[in-house]
Amino acid sequence: MNVFALIPAVLTVAFAASALPAAAQQKLLPAQSSIAFEIKQMGVPVQGHFKTFDAQVNFDAAKLAASKVTFTVDIASATLGAPEMDAELPKATWFDTAKFPQARFTSTAFKALGAGKYEVAGKLAIKGQSRDVTVPLAMSQNGATTTATGVLPIKRLSFRIGEGDWADTSMLADDVQVRFKLDLTGIPKLP
Amino acid sequence: MTPALSDDVAPPQRYSTVAIVLHWLLALVIVAMFGVGVYMTDLPFSPLRLKLYNWHKWAGIIILALTVLRLLWRVTHRPPALPRAIRQAMPEWQMQAYHATHHVMYALFFAVPLAGWAYSSAAGFPIVLFGQIPLPDLLAANKELAELIKPLHELTALALMALAGLHIAAAFKHHLVDRDGLLSRMLPARS
Secondary structure: OOHHHHHHHHHHHHHHHHHOOOHHHOEEOHHHOEEEEEEEEOOEEEEEEEOOEEEEEEOOOOOHHHOEEEEEEEHHHEEOOOHHHHOOOOOOOOOOOOOOOEEEEEEEEEEEEEOOEEEEEEEEEEOOEEEEEEEEEEEEEEOOEEEEEEEEEEEHHHHOOOOHHHHOOOOEEEEEEEEEEEEEEOOOOOO | OOOOOOOOOOOOOOOOHHHHHHHHHHHHHHHHHHHHHHHHOOOOOOHHHHHHHHHHHHHHHHHHHHHHHHHHHHHHOOOOOOOHHHHHHOOHHHHHHHHHHHHHHHHHHHHHHHHHHHHHHHOOOOOEEOOOEEOOOOOOOOHHHHHHHHHHHHHHHHHHHHHHHHHHHHHHHHHHHHOOOHHHHHOOOOO
16 A cells, blocks of 8 residues: 555644544543334234444534544344344344444434434444445533434345345345434533 | 924024134134144244244134124024933033033133233233234233243133044044034035
């Protein structure tokens, strides 16, 4: 790799860091946050959630171009609330957590839609598959806490979740709703 | 109860066609679902297990609906009276057993599917009929309660099968030992 090619990236990071002095204090509060998912099996909604996740957040509504979020989810922390199903999730057919312990969302662009609504474009990587997604975000502030909520619809098969016999979508739907509520501190005041 | 005219010589009066169809249809579905129920619970987590559980639930709802129809039909259409010869040949305890068996079987036709529905609700899996029609939950999701209801579904189903066995044994006894033609009341008409 050409070392000089890295210079613009390094400068960008340095600039972003200096432009967002509050960035270092921005933090996710995992205990008050949740990431849940819902999928339908033969029409029956099944809910699950991830227990362990974290984020690096640099968000400023006034400087969206410099804002950046990296979100990581510990895949092995997934639970459907039923032990016999939870025992299946780490297997290669499903999440293959031994090979792919983390899912990651990396933002590439923020877009303000007004009234506290945003669209976050980025890359979502699960089970070694990286896909472009656009996450709808609704943000509100209450004191020092900023809450971001949204629902991201994804297709499980595009991430190879549920392979082989389980790829049959008449039995297990392709559509998965990922529902999140994230409490953050240190976010600059929203407009 | 008014015995049919000349019931000593004529073949016993038959049940109505609707009663006969409901009897055999429900006999078939109930016994089949008992078999499926026993089989599916021992299956490993698999698409087949998922399908059988859903089919079992849908069939249970159909059994419940047909049983409602059957009971309505039963109370609005008097079944044929026992032929006098058979009535006179039966000791009192048989008469009591005959009535008790039918009453308890009817109670179980309701109890077994209702317990299954309640179990599914409490376990957190609402029933979605044919994968399309969400049915209301009989109980709120509660794992502890689900574990209490599960044996209720199993035991009532076993009791129903035991009574059905008794019912079949009695029918065979009348048909093969007494040779009194009682079974012909519930068989399709011969032209």
